[in-house]
Amino acid sequence: MATYSTNEFRPGLKVLLEGDPCSILASEFVKPGKGQAFTRVKLRNLKTGRVWERTYRSGESLEAADVLETQMEFLYTDGDFWHFMNTDGSFEQKAASSTVVTEAKSWLLGQEVCNVTLWNDEPISVVAPNFVELAVKETDPGIRGDTAQGGTKPATLATGATIKVPLFVEIGDVLRIDTRTGEYVNRVKA
Amino acid sequence: MSSTDIGSGSFLRGASPSRSPAEGSDWRPAATIDALRTRAGMLRATREFFARRGVMEVQTPVLGAATVTDPAIDSLRAGTPDEPGPYLQTSPEFHMKRLLAAGAPSIYQIGPVFRAGEQGRWHNPEFTMLEWYRLGFDAPRLMDEVAELVNALLGPAAYERQTYAGLIDSRFGVDANGDEDACLRTARDLGLDCGAGVEEALDLILAEAIASTRIRRLFITDFPRRLAALARVGAAGAASRFELVLDGVEVANGYHELCDADELEDRMAADIRRRRAAGGRKVDVDRRLLAAQRHGLPECAGVAVGFDRLVALRLGVANVGEAMAFDWKRA
Numbered sequence: 001m002a003t004y005s006t007n008e009f010r011p012g013l014k015v016l017l018e019g020d021p022c023s024i025l026a027s028e029f030v031k032p033g034k035g036q037a038f039t040r041v042k043l044r045n046l047k048t049g050r051v052w053e054r055t056y057r058s059g060e061s062l063e064a065a066d067v068l069e070t071q072m073e074f075l076y077t078d079g080d081f082w083h084f085m086n087t088d089g090s091f092e093q094k095a096a097s098s099t100v101v102t103e104a105k106s107w108l109l110g111q112e113v114c115n116v117t118l119w120n121d122e123p124i125s126v127v128a129p130n131f132v133e134l135a136v137k138e139t140d141p142g143i144r145g146d147t148a149q150g151g152t153k154p155a156t157l158a159t160g161a162t163i164k165v166p167l168f169v170e171i172g173d174v175l176r177i178d179t180r181t182g183e184y185v186n187r188v189k190a
Numbered sequence: 191m192s193s194t195d196i197g198s199g200s201f202l203r204g205a206s207p208s209r210s211p212a213e214g215s216d217w218r219p220a221a222t223i224d225a226l227r228t229r230a231g232m233l234r235a236t237r238e239f240f241a242r243r244g245v246m247e248v249q250t251p252v253l254g255a256a257t258v259t260d261p262a263i264d265s266l267r268a269g270t271p272d273e274p275g276p277y278l279q280t281s282p283e284f285h286m287k288r289l290l291a292a293g294a295p296s297i298y299q300i301g302p303v304f305r306a307g308e309q310g311r312w313h314n315p316e317f318t319m320l321e322w323y324r325l326g327f328d329a330p331r332l333m334d335e336v337a338e339l340v341n342a343l344l345g346p347a348a349y350e351r352q353t354y355a356g357l358i359d360s361r362f363g364v365d366a367n368g369d370e371d372a373c374l375r376t377a378r379d380l381g382l383d384c385g386a387g388v389e390e391a392l393d394l395i396l397a398e399a400i401a402s403t404r405i406r407r408l409f410i411t412d413f414p415r416r417l418a419a420l421a422r423v424g425a426a427g428a429a430s431r432f433e434l435v436l437d438g439v440e441v442a443n444g445y446h447e448l449c450d451a452d453e454l455e456d457r458m459a460a461d462i463r464r465r466r467a468a469g470g471r472k473v474d475v476d477r478r479l480l481a482a483q484r485h486g487l488p489e490c491a492g493v494a495v496g497f498d499r500l501v502a503l504r505l506g507v508a509n510v511g512e513a514m515a516f517d518w519k520r521a
Contacts, residue, residue: 028310029312034263035393038382058307059307
């Protein structure tokens, strides 16, 4: 099993900590004058997204995590799993559970190319594209002429997600959405 | 103080990802030529400072048959394929003390020293140490002189003095001398795993207390006996050792020097036992230093200053790499 010693720690390195794959965000060598040398590390748990801070004695090592960040196209969901396909022409497919897809599933209808993190060849996180275009399935009737004023109403999208939209939006409109904030950007097609 | 407050430690604050320079551009120094001009000016000012005070400049060997026994300092060796070779000195201390024992007056030295495995924002395996010894000085008097030198190089400012225990208590509310459980708990809050002993816990606590102090120029005094190194221990049990911390960075380490040769031999033997217990590399006592101290080290105080750190602080950069011509990634 590959391991990394504290002096090899650098941002971006993937290691196993408490059984979970983590990415090193920052590391710093510290040593009080005549005292023990330590390496303090900030890591992101790639499964939960939480940031951890740890302190190691210099020379200690962590096991390497077999983590691959790749792009995969979303195919469909069967309700339990979300199925993705490699975009490299291999047509290889992976299935991710609901707990892995988390927020991304609000924005996935089919054919979106997502950033998928694989650990030991299994998906552990799925990030939707920054922008998606989705049709409105349900919303209150639009108010004609009101294309500039403020004011919002809820709209349910084809994926089932509900977002706030301007009052002029109508059922069937295709909207551009920023998945990082979950906010309406503009109307692509009325 | 909540544990999250402690845990969001100051070490990583402002830590820039330490990446290696790209091939093709790594022939260039990390320091600007202007930075090196500042460094040259500081070297000149340091020599003038000591010349005015009648302190004599010396040069002692970089390669020596012996090295330090400190459990937490590892020496490099200048070997050949056939033999491990002499040690690259981790500090000029032993050679300089031998000069003092041989009758030298107060002396100073500016030169390269080497420590294996010390690499980071504030560490480079090869660095420049300014070390000096003052006959007849004690620790408080030498601290005054250190402050005068720093004033000359960085500009004048106010200094505070805090004891080792006082600093740790004021930062973490922990009694460093008594409450072992609290020390271990604090170290755990700083992310150290539970297997740590109290000595290791205190090393980490001290490092964090130093890095996070708001006092811009701080002398830490009265170290515990365990951390006496080569300082004499006073009647109250505290070591006559001090450190200077500038903006959270350790810059100087000084002692009212231990003159007793038997005590020196005992401490070195204890160091060697601790090294062995920790699985460290075997080193032998420097018999020439011991012989010199048996002959007689005059009453004196000495201090070592990390010169590159001083330059970095003057330049306002947060790493020593930009304060030296070529750091280890480019050397």
